[in-house]
Amino acid sequence: MVGRSLNRSASLNLKNVVSYYRVRVCRSSSTRDGRPVYKDAGKRSQVSTARKQCMLYSKGFAMRYLILSDIHANLAAFDAVLADVGHFDKIWCLGDMVGYGPQPNECIERLREFPHICVAGNHDWAALGKLSDSDFNPDAQWACRWTQEKLSPENFEYLDNLPMTLIEEGFTLVHGSPRQPIWEYILYPSIATSNFAYFDTQICFVGHTHTPVIFRYEHSDSDGTCLPFPLPQGNPLSLGEERMIINPGSVGQPRDGDPRASYAILDTDEATLQYHRIPYPIEITQREMMEEGLPIRLIARLGYGW
Ligand SMILES: [Zn+2]
16 A cells, blocks of 8 residues: 555565465466567577477476566567576566667567566656656657557557556566656665655565666665665575565666666565676667667667666
């Protein structure tokens, strides 16, 4: 419930939460409609393999969720993640499927090939006209209006039906913040601190800033402001019992100075989060953007991850 802080004595143990909510099979959101046309046969076989692995793994016991955010119509980056990730049960997508990038329909259709859940982002809403793009910079406005013209009716409807907030297996998922799911950026510890009162689960996954980070509620400075930590690469992060707001970074337009695609795997049996950065063929996305006449600044920024 919004505005109510978590009853810490009752529900901070992640494994208890997870075992209560666990489902063992992929749900009906896995309908594989909207199969896209692939330009690259090699990519197709890689993604098909990821899809088969996903289906096979659902028959096991461990649950692995692929946490993605801010794909931003960058199919080359999205496919690189799918080719890299190995087994997973379901995608948890934190919004902004479209905007900036050259392949909005293809990215939505790729996501819909997999069992998944997804929340709405500000660029998704702007492309639908549900949100004014007047606060966007001129390049983002240009890309938004281009996206509006490109979206198929089916994909328009798909985006239109995305919820703002989801609670899944005892985790909260939003694009911006639990307080303002579409628009608020959790960039600073003070903003993160105030947002812990707006979700009841141990952990909230957010996107929107395109910057991977963890805000831990238990780690605060003398003013009681929670402190940010980098997501560790290499060893998985043990989720423990602390309340956290976690941003897995952006697949399609990283902004932390590292142009590689960013994603995370949540293992609910182990109660761990594994963070990954992987290279992808940026030049393919840049070439597509050039061909579509998208703004040069948006094309260039992909190369330096900002
Ligand atoms: Zn975004």
